[in-house]
Amino acid sequence: MKYRMIAFAVLAAFVFTANGADSFKPYVKKPDNNGVHLNAHGAGVLHHNGKYYLYGEHKIAGKAGNKAHVGVHCYSSEDLYNWKDEGIALKVFEKEGHDIEKGCIIERPKVIYNEMNDNFVMWFHLELKGQGYSAARTGLAVSDNPTGEFEYIRSFRPNAGQWPIHFPKKWQKPISDKKFNKLKEESDWDYWLTLLEKGIVLRRDFKEGQMSRDMTVFVDDNGKAYHIHSAEDNSTLHISELTDDYQDFTGRYTRARPGGYNEAPAICKYEGSYYLIASGCSGWAPNTARSFRAGNIMGEWKALGNPCKGKNPHNDIGSIKTFGGQSTYILPVEGKRNAFIAMFDVWRPSNQIDSRYMWLPAQIKDNEIIVQWQTEWGLSYFDE
Ligand code: DGJ
Secondary structure (H helix, E strand, C coil): CHHHHHHHHHHHHHHHHCCCCCCECCCCCCECCCCCECCCEEEEEEEECCEEEEEEECCCCCHHHHCECCEEEEEEECCCCCCEEEEEEEECECCCCCCCECCEEEEEEEEEEECCCCEEEEEEEEECCCCCCCCCEEEEEEECCCCCCCEEEEEECCCCCCCCCCCCHHHCCCCCHHHHHHHHHHCCHHHHHHHHHCCHHHHHCCCCCCCCCCEEEEECCCCCEEEEEEECCCCEEEEEEECCCCCCEEEEEEEECCCCCCEEEEEEEECCEEEEEEECCCCCCCCCCEEEEECCCCCCCEEEECCEECEECCCCEEHHHHHHCEEEEEEECCCCCCCEEEEEEECCCCCHHHCEEEEEEEEEECCEEEEECCCCECHHHHHC
């Protein structure tokens, strides 16, 4: 009897903890329920009906991993430490010329739940096959189940023919590619920066739609959703309101930190204020993270500085280079107050399948967001 009870307890513990993790170990390889390193890069997390769903870029080995050969990978978890492989939520197509043809670039997928339609809406950064990063589109896919399979809907450059709110009437003049290129050629960097702030790239892209590269999505307390993306040749973030079904842009958007060159946006809300973490623009190489706060998601966004504190002992990189990583998402921990997980990728562009994850505790202190390095930590961090 006694042995049966022990066996039962061991089995229960095993089932409860799936693959047995009870802490986060940032930067260290992260096995799923099959013992395979998580393959969900540039990820986002959805919490739905008591479960967390992780969505990210599925990478393959070698340099080829910088292109999408498989699609968007999904995992599920009840405790955030142990993740079950749920397979590929959005698959690339073999068909030549398809928007998400194998060999395109799919980055930073994010999924939100739409209550009105009781469905799941995925947005992601899409670059068309063979065109480098020039297409700068946002892509949309939907599913009735959180794990998919998601149906690809369309991709486009958002907000075509729309001026952002707060954009002065006197600057609301579209400009041709030819004039844009001439101005760029003739300007020194300082002058160019003043033109960037006044929306020179925005005006160039006015008719065809605004660029949408690094992105995230955010659902506010009132159910309104926003698409936040690097636009204007990565010089300026755009924050765009989505329609009630979350499947389109309303045309209402704002420019955040014009000329600031912010990528990798990640956002959260605490006590009525919005906090944004971003990186600078240095490709796959790490740079200094920055943070911002706003009382209204449509701005003004006030600069707060580098949110990171501490040092990553695995690579000896401190806060100056974001512990070797780049932001991708800020996850509010269910059932806890002022408890967020700031999620970062450590990119390995020569073999992205081995890129690492750094999930670190983030809290709001004195109206600033602080991300604290921890070599190993658990959710009880937030109870201390
Ligand atoms: C930085 C971005 O944050 C990544 O998602 C990726 O697009 C790389 N640039 C490509 O160089």
